[in-house]
Amino acid sequence: MSEKTLNLTLKIWRQKNKETRGSFETYPISGISTDMSFLEMVDVLNEKLITDGKEPVAFDHDCREGICGMCSMYINGRPHGPKHGVTTCQLHMRSFKEGETIVIEPWRASAFPVLKDLVVDRSSFDRIMAAGGFISVNTGNAQDANSLPIGKDDADESFSSAACIGCGACVAACKNASAMLFVAAKVSQYALLPQGQPERSTRVLKMVAQMEQEGFGSCTNTGACEAECPKGISLSNIARLNREYISASASSK
Amino acid sequence: MSQVLDSKIPEGALAEKWTKYKSSVALVNPANKRNLEIIVVGSGLAGSSAASTLAEMGYKVKVFCFQDSARRAHSIAAQGGINAAKNYQNDGDSVYRLFYDTIKGGDYRAREANVHRLAEVSGNIIDQSVASGVPFAREYGGLLSNRSFGGTQVQRTFYAAGQTGQQLLLGAYSSLQRQVGMGTVKMYARHEMLDIVNIDGKCRGIIARDLVTGKLERHFGHAVLLCTGGYGNVFYLSTNAMGSNVTAAWKAHKKGAFFGNPCFTQIHPTCIPVSGDHQSKLTLMSESLRNDGRIWTPKAKDDKRKGNEIPEEERDYYLERRYPAFGNLVPRDVASRAAKERCDAGYGVGTSKMAVYLDFSTNIKRYGTVEATKNNLTNADEATIIKLGKEVVKEKYGNLFDMYKQITDENPYEVPMRIYPAVHYTMGGLWVDYNLMTTVPGLYALGEANFSDHGANRLGASALMQGLADGYFVIPYTIGAYLSKEISVKAISTEHEAFVEAEQKAAEVLNTLMNIKGTKSVDHFHKRLGKIMWEQCGMARNAIGLKEAIAEIRALRAEFWKDVKIPGTLNEMNLELEKAGRVADFIELGELMCIDALNRNESCGGHFREEYQTEEGEANRDDVNYAYVAAWEHKGGDNTFELHKENLVYENIKIAARSYK
Ligand SMILES: Cc1cc2nc3c(=O)[nH]c(=O)nc-3n(C[C@H](O)[C@H](O)[C@H](O)COP(=O)(O)OP(=O)(O)OC[C@H]3O[C@@H](n4cnc5c(N)ncnc54)[C@H](O)[C@@H]3O)c2cc1C
Numbered sequence: 001m002s003e004k005t006l007n008l009t010l011k012i013w014r015q016k017n018k019e020t021r022g023s024f025e026t027y028p029i030s031g032i033s034t035d036m037s038f039l040e041m042v043d044v045l046n047e048k049l050i051t052d053g054k055e056p057v058a059f060d061h062d063c064r065e066g067i068c069g070m071c072s073m074y075i076n077g078r079p080h081g082p083k084h085g086v087t088t089c090q091l092h093m094r095s096f097k098e099g100e101t102i103v104i105e106p107w108r109a110s111a112f113p114v115l116k117d118l119v120v121d122r123s124s125f126d127r128i129m130a131a132g133g134f135i136s137v138n139t140g141n142a143q144d145a146n147s148l149p150i151g152k153d154d155a156d157e158s159f160s161s162a163a164c165i166g167c168g169a170c171v172a173a174c175k176n177a178s179a180m181l182f183v184a185a186k187v188s189q190y191a192l193l194p195q196g197q198p199e200r201s202t203r204v205l206k207m208v209a210q211m212e213q214e215g216f217g218s219c220t221n222t223g224a225c226e227a228e229c230p231k232g233i234s235l236s237n238i239a240r241l242n243r244e245y246i247s248a249s250a251s252s253k
Numbered sequence: 254m255s256q257v258l259d260s261k262i263p264e265g266a267l268a269e270k271w272t273k274y275k276s277s278v279a280l281v282n283p284a285n286k287r288n289l290e291i292i293v294v295g296s297g298l299a300g301s302s303a304a305s306t307l308a309e310m311g312y313k314v315k316v317f318c319f320q321d322s323a324r325r326a327h328s329i330a331a332q333g334g335i336n337a338a339k340n341y342q343n344d345g346d347s348v349y350r351l352f353y354d355t356i357k358g359g360d361y362r363a364r365e366a367n368v369h370r371l372a373e374v375s376g377n378i379i380d381q382s383v384a385s386g387v388p389f390a391r392e393y394g395g396l397l398s399n400r401s402f403g404g405t406q407v408q409r410t411f412y413a414a415g416q417t418g419q420q421l422l423l424g425a426y427s428s429l430q431r432q433v434g435m436g437t438v439k440m441y442a443r444h445e446m447l448d449i450v451n452i453d454g455k456c457r458g459i460i461a462r463d464l465v466t467g468k469l470e471r472h473f474g475h476a477v478l479l480c481t482g483g484y485g486n487v488f489y490l491s492t493n494a495m496g497s498n499v500t501a502a503w504k505a506h507k508k509g510a511f512f513g514n515p516c517f518t519q520i521h522p523t524c525i526p527v528s529g530d531h532q533s534k535l536t537l538m539s540e541s542l543r544n545d546g547r548i549w550t551p552k553a554k555d556d557k558r559k560g561n562e563i564p565e566e567e568r569d570y571y572l573e574r575r576y577p578a579f580g581n582l583v584p585r586d587v588a589s590r591a592a593k594e595r596c597d598a599g600y601g602v603g604t605s606k607m608a609v610y611l612d613f614s615t616n617i618k619r620y621g622t623v624e625a626t627k628n629n630l631t632n633a634d635e636a637t638i639i640k641l642g643k644e645v646v647k648e649k650y651g652n653l654f655d656m657y658k659q660i661t662d663e664n665p666y667e668v669p670m671r672i673y674p675a676v677h678y679t680m681g682g683l684w685v686d687y688n689l690m691t692t693v694p695g696l697y698a699l700g701e702a703n704f705s706d707h708g709a710n711r712l713g714a715s716a717l718m719q720g721l722a723d724g725y726f727v728i729p730y731t732i733g734a735y736l737s738k739e740i741s742v743k744a745i746s747t748e749h750e751a752f753v754e755a756e757q758k759a760a761e762v763l764n765t766l767m768n769i770k771g772t773k774s775v776d777h778f779h780k781r782l783g784k785i786m787w788e789q790c791g792m793a794r795n796a797i798g799l800k801e802a803i804a805e806i807r808a809l810r811a812e813f814w815k816d817v818k819i820p821g822t823l824n825e826m827n828l829e830l831e832k833a834g835r836v837a838d839f840i841e842l843g844e845l846m847c848i849d850a851l852n853r854n855e856s857c858g859g860h861f862r863e864e865y866q867t868e869e870g871e872a873n874r875d876d877v878n879y880a881y882v883a884a885w886e887h888k889g890g891d892n893t894f895e896l897h898k899e900n901l902v903y904e905n906i907k908i909a910a911r912s913y914k
């Protein structure tokens with residue numbers, strides 16, 4: 001580990017609330033350790049803004065371990081910044097160069113309205129889940145867990161899909177602001193498991209219908225979502241979603 | 254037991270208490286359930302499982318969380334696994350053994366009846382989670398896989414790579430969303446509870462702040478469940494998420510809920526060491542790594558060589574040396590203190606010298622050899638074996654290794670990890686009886702927010718178990734004991750003077766904070782509090798230090814209320830204001846933690862008082878004078894408290910010195 005310090009220029013989107021229009025503000029910042037995480041760098045800026053009597057930059061974050069899915073910065077034109085496979089909170093300043101200008105924006109999508117500065121409203125994802133992202137089993141109804149063997153390959157593949165953290169980077173990366181990768185990951189997780197079979201058709205139809213109602217765009221297979229997903233959710237999930245959707249639509253007529 | 258504390262433990266033999274209780278507890282009929290409203294604060298494992306189950310049963314439920322979605326509760330970050338007494342590995346596990354390990358692991362400071370119930374329902378949790386689609390790790394035969402955790406000699410931990418909490422929470426969250434879709438649960442995300450509302454001696458609702466608009470809201474409930482997590486962030490640096498806080502529990506404490514064993518804090522042995530002043534949080538490296546990682550320091554002081562350059566015979570595997578029976582899998586409190594001992598004695602590694610090694614090379618070779626044999630590679634060379642071994646380790650812990658590399662810029666497949674203990678979990682919390690009810694009628698506490706099951710030290714993989722046990726399988730029964738008597742109570746209008754008054758008080762506090770207009774940021778105070786707590790009320794405590802800490806915290810509190818600076822306004826999203834409210838409560842709690850630690854003149858579990866240790870440096874427990882739960886009552890005024898004791902009675906376990914040697 002070799003710690004260095006950086007001097008940077010930050011261009012950050014500032015917006016008071018949902019109703020007002022935002023704009024970029026520029027902040028020079030110096031003495032940033034390359035060992036800091038990106039959010040710790042913003043903490044340093046905020047501490048300075050507070051000392052100067054200005055309003056700190058509002059941003060979402062919680063776990064700072066890449067798992068809660070709350071952090072959501074669009075950095076130099078890419079969701080979660082330049083490094084592949086990491087969230088903003090796991091991005092470190094060693095990925096940046098001395099003197100660099102870093103542009104920081106919120107996720108941009110009509111289904112994710114900006115609430116303040118870099119904070120957006122992603123409740124549309126919760127509504128998609130409420131429409132069908134579950135297995136209907138009341139507490140107490142379950143049989144012994146090992147009475148239902150599941151092949152390791154299916155279990156592992158289901159787990160890979162279930163690793164989605166619901167951050168919304170896929171939407172932010174997509175020129176159509178489509179939520180297909182997010183929805184596909186959940187549909188795949190359950191489609192691969194025997195427990196998911198009874199509601200397999202209704203689930204996909206309901207989740208897709210809700211997704212459309214929330215105003216997400218349609219998928220034109222550009223693959224930008226997969227490229228920017230911090231959890232490596234693959235495009236094959238979308239292919240599966242499409243197959244599930246077609247067969248469910250055919251059988252529901 | 255003191256007059257005011259009634260733990261309501263059912264009569265009868267330990268193994269029959271819960272079964273009998275379930276078949277005799279009063280029920281609420283379906284028509285009445287529809288008219289009963291329950292407020293659940295928190296959407297982690299405890300909150301989500303409780304809310305979805307209660308809604309399935311027919312109650313009207315409201316759920317609150319401060320994150321933007323229920324799915325982001327801190328439970329999401331749990332890594333290693335969840336315990337259950339399934340005995341799928343046929344290695345001698347049983348309900349009794351899980352019960353015994355938990356009581357012993359907690360250093361004989363937990364309540365027998367609660368812990369036995371926890372062990373009894375543990376198996377159902379796995380069944381329920383699998384049924385709701387949680388993709389646990391499996392063997393090739395399709396059955397569930399297990400691994401070991403500290404403080405046990407059986408394999409009873411179920412896991413989903415290093416993301417067990419995520420998968421369990423998403424399971425509970427999806428059940429919750431199902432109820433939201435059905436209209437039986439109303440979800441209030443980005444809302445923070447600021448107070449409870451008591452009417453005629455019963456809890457009847459909460460005051461919450463909409464964190465987007467800044468507006469205060471009043472919500473009525475026939476009962477209120479606090480599932481608000483732990484308070485490790487009182488130390489500023491911890492493995493907890495940034496927003497984890499004590500506010501809900503503390504506000505309830507100030508309105509009559511006793512606080513149990515506040516000083517019982519868990520310092521986790523394997524975390525990535527602090528790298529500098531900028532540090533905002535610490536990252537855990539799951540305990541599951543101790544299955545395959547061996548902990549050591551160089552035998553020589555101040556050894557300048559790199560870890561992988563130090564030959565085997567010059568390494569001190571100090572846990573294996575001191576505790577041959579459990580080795581690297583001793584409980585957390587023991588492992589943490591042993592690491593501190595090595596570093597304090599000058600054997601630490603890394604630039605700060607406040608770290609020890611966690612080394613996978615032995616097991617990489619062992620796994621590699623097994624794989625080579627499986628694949629019929631009889632003459633595999635060392636490089637091939639290591640390559641095969643790394644693949645096995647990658648499958649088991651890949652995401653943790655990636656995270657380590659991301660943070661430290663070092664590759665743990667090549668060099669040993671550097672680790673050091675960090676604040677992780679709080680065994681203390683709101684005192685609850687067998688029904689999980691606090692000392693305020695109608696107010697319950699579930700999950701990490703209560704004090705109940707882990708005594709003075711929690712075993713790994715037992716918090717997820719407890720959160721889901723409380724929510725899925727305990728509260729759905731025990732709440733009936735209370736609500737069956739409330740069926741004739743109509744929803745109380747939130748225009749009731751108690752609601753109006755509580756809202757006014759909450760508004761006053763916020764106004765006061767905004768009007769201080771001092772010179773120092775909230776974080777400034779939080780960091781100072783954390784430093785006091787870590788130094789005086791952390792891994793080792795003593796009477797002199799604790800007294801100093803109490804005085805320092807009082808002074809800090811006075812300074813905070815004079816000099817904190819909060820930009821922005823009240824009626825908008827204001828993250829500094831949110832933090833300020835939380836830090837104000839942490840400061841008051843910190844004082845109580847020190848008072849509690851000072852009161853407990855013994856060492857037990859995570860509470861190590863330097864005055865009370867054996868010659869070998871092990872904890873010296875005092876069962877004659879301290880086999881009790883310290884339940885503190887807030888007496889108002891300038892943060893004054895009164896101690897009540899719940900004596901712990903061990904009828905089924907012989908209370909003994911805890912040994913892992
Ligand atoms: C990094 C890490 C790894 C861990 N790994 C494991 C493991 O492998 N196995 C294990 O058993 N345990 C593990 N634990 C411990 C375990 O994760 C927690 O103890 C457990 O998840 C707590 O669950 P909970 O439901 O009680 O609370 P939480 O999940 O913390 O949820 C708290 C909820 O309360 C809400 N809330 C809090 N205050 C307020 C308020 N004032 N108003 C409104 N809402 C509020 C929050 O929004 C949140 O929804 C780990 C902990 C950490 C930190």
Ligand code: SF4
Nearest residue numbers: 164165167168170229
């Ligand atoms: S699919 Fe990937 S980018 Fe999209 S929400 Fe899930 S984790 Fe985020």
Ligand code: FES
Nearest residue numbers: 062064069071089
């Ligand atoms: S803060 Fe949780 S994923 Fe980044």
